[in-house]
Amino acid sequence: MVDVVSIHSSSQLAGHFKTPGDKSISHRAVLLGALGEGISTITGISGGEDVARTLRIVEQLGASVDRSADQPIRIEGGRHRLSAADEPLDCGNSGTTMRLVMGLVSGLKGTHHLIGDASLSRRPMDRVATPLREMGALVEGRGEQVLPPLTVTGAPLHGLTYDIPVPSAQVKSALLLAGLFADSAVSLREVSPTRPNTEEMLALCGVALERNPSNPLEMTLHPGLVQPHDWSIPGDPSQAAFFLVAALLAESGEVGCTSLYGDVTRIGYLKVLDRMGARLILSTDDNGSLAVTALSSQLRATEIDAREIPSVDEVPILAIAAAAAEGTTRFRDVGELRIKESDRFATSLALVQGLGAQAWGEGDDLVIEGLGSARQFSPLEIDAHGDHRVAMAAAIGGVVGNGADISGFDAVATSYPDFLEQLEGLR
Numbered sequence: 431m432v433d434v435v436s437i438h439s440s441s442q443l444a445g446h447f448k449t450p451g452d453k454s455i456s457h458r459a460v461l462l463g464a465l466g467e468g469i470s471t472i473t474g475i476s477g478g479e480d481v482a483r484t485l486r487i488v489e490q491l492g493a494s495v496d497r498s499a500d501q502p503i504r505i506e507g508g509r510h511r512l513s514a515a516d517e518p519l520d521c522g523n524s525g526t527t528m529r530l531v532m533g534l535v536s537g538l539k540g541t542h543h544l545i546g547d548a549s550l551s552r553r554p555m556d557r558v559a560t561p562l563r564e565m566g567a568l569v570e571g572r573g574e575q576v577l578p579p580l581t582v583t584g585a586p587l588h589g590l591t592y593d594i595p596v597p598s599a600q601v602k603s604a605l606l607l608a609g610l611f612a613d614s615a616v617s618l619r620e621v622s623p624t625r626p627n628t629e630e631m632l633a634l635c636g637v638a639l640e641r642n643p644s645n646p647l648e649m650t651l652h653p654g655l656v657q658p659h660d661w662s663i664p665g666d667p668s669q670a671a672f673f674l675v676a677a678l679l680a681e682s683g684e685v686g687c688t689s690l691y692g693d694v695t696r697i698g699y700l701k702v703l704d705r706m707g708a709r710l711i712l713s714t715d716d717n718g719s720l721a722v723t724a725l726s727s728q729l730r731a732t733e734i735d736a737r738e739i740p741s742v743d744e745v746p747i748l749a750i751a752a753a754a755a756e757g758t759t760r761f762r763d764v765g766e767l768r769i770k771e772s773d774r775f776a777t778s779l780a781l782v783q784g785l786g787a788q789a790w791g792e793g794d795d796l797v798i799e800g801l802g803s804a805r806q807f808s809p810l811e812i813d814a815h816g817d818h819r820v821a822m823a824a825a826i827g828g829v830v831g832n833g834a835d836i837s838g839f840d841a842v843a844t845s846y847p848d849f850l851e852q853l854e855g856l857r
Contacts, residue, residue, distance in 0.1 A: 431843040435850065436835050437828035441681040443856045449670045450846055451476040451663035452691045454599070455627050457484050457526050459661040461534055461607065462635055463505030464488035464512065466658035471502040474663035478845040480524035487531055490515035491538070502660075509655070514540025514584070521546045521578075523771060523816070523844050526600055528578065529558050533604030535582050536567035537611025544580040549771050549816045551578045558604045561592050565608055565616075589614030589653075596766070597740045599624040599695075606632060606639070609651045617650040624740045625695045635659050664691040664719050669846055671699050671747045672822045673856065677724035678708050679754050679804040679830040684725050685856055686711075692720030699744040705732045706755055731757030731800055736764050742774075745796070746823035749778045753787040753807070754830070755800035765794030771841070772817035781820060784810045785827050807831025814838035818845045825853060 456476040461484065463470035475481060485503070489495050492511040496504040514535070521528040521544060528544055532555065535542040545551075554575035562569050568583035569576065589612050594601050602618060606628050609616030629649060632639050636657040642648035667690045677683035690697075692714065700722065704710055709725040729751055736742055742764050752759035767774035778796060782789040786808035788799040801807065809832045814821035818841040828834025842849050 431840045431847065433840045434835070434837045435825070435839045437825045437833060439831060439833050440829050440857045443677050443680040443683045443685055443829070445856045446686050447673050447852045447856060449665040449687060449690065450478060450848070452666040453478060453481060453845055454526065454625060455631070455663050455691065456481045457530060458603065458627055458631050459663065460484045460488055460505065461530055462631055462656055462659065464491060464493035464507040465509065465534070465610065465656040466505070466635060467508045467655050468506070468658035470505045470507065470658040470660065472505070472661045472663065473502040475503055476663070476666065476845070477847055478843065479522060480527060480844045483520065483522045483524050484527045484531070487519045487521070487527065490517065490519060491535070507658070512538055514538060514542050518543040518545045518579070521550060523547050523550055523841065525550060525553055525771075528580070529555065529600040529604050530607060532558050532562060532569065532580065532582055533607035536562050536565070536569070536584055536608045537587050538584040540584055542582045542584065544578060544582065546578050553578070553769055555580060557596065557598060557601050561590060561605055562608060564592070565590050565612060567608070587612040589616055591617045593619045594621065597622045597624050597737070599627070599741065603628040606651050610637065610653055610656065612653045615650050615652050617648065620647045622737050622740065623647065623695055625693060632656070665689045667691055667696045667720065668743050670722065671744050672826050673852070674710070674722060674724040675703070675747050675751050676826045676830055676856070678703065678727045678729065678751065680726055681805070682726055684723065686721065686723035688715070688719065688721040690720040690722065692718065695740055698738040698740070699748060702732065702734050702738060702748060703751065706730055706751065729755035731755045731759040733760045733762065735762045736766065742766050743819060746774065746778050746781060746819045747826060749782050749796070749798060750823050750827045752798040752800055753782045753785050753789070753827070754802070754804040756802045758797060758799045761796040763794050764796055770817065772815040772820060774817060774820065777815055777817055777820045781812060781824055781827065784808070784812050785831060804830040810834035812836055814841060816841045818842045822846065822849055825849070829853065
């Protein structure tokens with residue numbers, strides 16, 4: 431994918447698009463495939479570079495991966511196959527890969543070296559390192575924040591009771607994967623619900639994991655072996671947000687997608703858009719997958735709490751919606767944006783300001799004064815700073831507004847390689 435792209439505006443967007451397989455579920459299917467005592471298959475896996483990194487890492491650790499063309503990916507795994515790799519485990523730009531692999535390798539004997547690109551090397555790993563150290567693993571990185579590159583020395587792990595201090599499905603998942611190797615149960619308590627992929631998938635693999643019936647934020651995993659499974663990955667709802675917002679903001683827009691993963695922790699942005707006045711048509715199929723159609727709408731400002739979108743991944747594209755809305759939108763408690771692929775708090779501000787809207791920060795709140803219409807957007811020129819979500823949000827701002835020149839666009843290959851092709855298909 432090219433580094434610099436020019437996006438031309440379009441008054442009409444119509445048609446259907448298909449998102450990549452859900453990236454979060456894809457990562458976990460690969461890691462559970464490596465741990466599974468036998469052969470697992472994965473259909474519909476995300477084709478982005480992030481998941482490809484996870485696939486390469488499990489191969490380095492000893493799992494057998496068959497990527498035959500037009501066939502499900504086949505992984506032959508099992509604990510007896512896995513051991514420390516001779517070469518560093520390169521996580522590229524993927525924080526999910528690094529944090530989840532930290533949990534997995536903490537239970538494998540030997541010394542594991544985890545590296546990443548320049549962006550990932552600035553992202554703190556202390557949230558995972560601290561509880562893993564309590565379990566008995568030796569985790570070393572740079573400084574108090576435990577910045578990559580990392581060295582994880584596997585060791586006999588102990589059970590743990592731990593309150594996860596911030597909403598983080600990655601921290602939760604890393605500890606659950608490490609807990610498979612522990613000598614006793616691992617009990618975790620979240621501060622608010624996060625995506626439940628890991629818990630649901632472990633249960634399908636025969637692992638004993640239970641939630642406290644009186645407090646669904648508390649869960650306990652009992653160590654055990656992972657059984658193989660055949661995974662069918664639904665579409666990524668977070669990736670769908672870009673084209674759905676594009677349809678809402680276009681002069682004439684009617685855009686839809688099907689087969690999305692519809693867990694409530696992943697589609698909070700749809701409730702936000704509905705509150706803003708978006709015309710959205712939602713339905714579910716026989717398999718429980720979600721279908722969404724978005725129609726041109728006049729949006730109005732709202733207040734958005736970070737708990738509505740726990741990963742805050744959708745903030746850049748919601749910021750585009752807020753810039754086109756009538757009134758002033760406030761994103762509350764989104765300081766977590768500062769430790770994403772870029773300082774996404776700063777890059778989201780730059781994105782909106784580049785479109786001509788007034789925007790500012792107040793502590794951990796992001797405030798945007800809307801222009802009332804995407805047709806009021808200024809032509810955009812922006813550096814995405816290696817952040818795939820900022821790059822894609824900028825492209826949407828350009829197509830519904832008055833064009834965009836975006837540098838750093840090659841980062842989109844990490845999650846949505848077909849993004850530009852699909853955008854052109856909707857013109």
